[in-house]
Amino acid sequence: AQRVTQPEKLLSVFKGAPVELKCNYSYSGSPELFWYVQYSRQRLQLLLRHISRESIKGFTADLNKGETSFHLKKPFAQEEDSAMYYCALSRYNQGGKLIFGQGTELSVKP
Amino acid sequence: NAGVTQTPKFQVLKTGQSMTLQCAQDMNHEYMSWYRQDPGMGLRLIHYSVGAGITDQGEVPNGYNVSRSTTEDFPLRLLSAAPSQTSVYFCASTKTAGGHEQYFGPGTRLTVT
Numbered sequence: 001a002q003r004v005t006q007p008e009k010l011l012s013v014f015k016g017a018p019v020e021l022k023c024n025y026s027y028s029g030s031p032e033l034f035w036y037v038q039y040s041r042q043r044l045q046l047l048l049r050h051i052s053r054e055s056i057k058g059f060t061a062d063l064n065k066g067e068t069s070f071h072l073k074k075p076f077a078q079e080e081d082s083a084m085y086y087c088a089l090s091r092y093n094q095g096g097k098l099i100f101g102q103g104t105e106l107s108v109k110p
Numbered sequence: 111n112a113g114v115t116q117t118p119k120f121q122v123l124k125t126g127q128s129m130t131l132q133c134a135q136d137m138n139h140e141y142m143s144w145y146r147q148d149p150g151m152g153l154r155l156i157h158y159s160v161g162a163g164i165t166d167q168g169e170v171p172n173g174y175n176v177s178r179s180t181t182e183d184f185p186l187r188l189l190s191a192a193p194s195q196t197s198v199y200f201c202a203s204t205k206t207a208g209g210h211e212q213y214f215g216p217g218t219r220l221t222v223t
Contacts (some may be wrong), residue, residue, distance in 0.1 A: 009150070032210070043152075044200065045215040051210065095213060096141035096160075096204040097168070098151055100152035 002027050004087050004101035012107045013077050021072040021104050023061075023087030024093040031089040033063055033070040034098070047072075047085070057081070075110045114215035116201050122221045123191040130188040131218050133201030141204045142184040143212070146170065146197040153200065159184055159186050193223045 003026045013019055025031060033050040048056045050063040050070060061072045070087060087101040117132045135142065137184030143158035145168075159178040173195060175187040184203075188195060201215040 004152075008153075034210075036212075043216055044202075046211045049210055088153075096143060096202075096206070097155065097158060098153070098212065099169075100145075100154070102150055102152045 001088065002031075004089055004099055006085075006087055006101035006104045007106045010105045010107065011100070012109065015022050015079055015110050018075050019072075019074045019077045019081070019108075020108065021087075021106065023070045023072065023101060025068050025070065025087075025089050027068075027089060028077075030092045032092055033061070033068075034088045034090070035059070035061055035072050036086045036088055036100075038086070038092050040083070044086070079108045079110060082106055082108045113137065114201055114213050116199075116215035116218050118218060119216065120219050122223065123188070124223055125191060125193060127191050129191065131186050131188075131199055131220075133184045133186065133202075133215060134182050135179055135184075135201075135203040135213070136182065137203065137205070137213065138181060138183070139203035139213070140206050142172070142178065143168070143202050144176065144184070144186045145200045145202065146195075147200060147217070148197050156186065156199075189221075193222045196220060196222045 005024045035047040037047045038044045059074045063070050086103045088098040114135045140161050144156040145153040147153045154170045157176040159165045162181050165176050199218045202212040204212045
């Protein structure tokens with residue numbers, strides 16, 4: 001069965017500390033992995049996707065097929081990073097049909 | 111462009127009532143979908159459409175109907191509301207079914223009493 005697991009409901013760090021939001025998936029085939037973010041009172045929006053291998057707002061994520069993981073990392077957290085983060089996957093080339101994880105709330109304290 | 115719009119923003123229904131959640135997009139996107147967001151469960155796909163006249167079920171379709179008569183609009187109908195349908199509903203669109211970014215609407219918060 002296709003599944004995305006985000007084991008942490010809430011992650012609380014201090015400003016300037018490193019951040020790692022965990023994401024594990026189960027999928028038979030070649031999935032595409034995404035991170036979506038929802039800031040307070042804003043719409044859910046794409047943060048990054050594994051195929052682009054880019055860094056957005058200092059965040060990076062590497063797809064590890066051996067460990068079936070797609071953890072989101074940032075070396076130095078900022079207060080404005082506080083938000084709800086969702087890991088999601090789709091079948092290859094079907095990015096419109098997403099399976100979401102449960103979400104992790106990131107709280108960055110001053 | 112307004113992007114993806116949803117109405118209403120909030121709605122309270124009584125058990126057994128029916129209603130339609132509206133969703134529209136002005137980006138000429140082929141693909142549209144409806145998700146529900148529940149605490150601790152993330153977003154789950156209800157129904158989706160790959161183009162006008164074509165719809166299909168997602169993960170949690172029971173109790174909901176959709177239609178896609180135009181490219182722009184994708185309404186979600188609750189046939190007989192139940193408390194289990196209390197949730198936040200998001201509509202999303204992407205350029206094509208293979209698109210790599212979904213654009214989400216602001217959401218509709220529905221409470222069924």
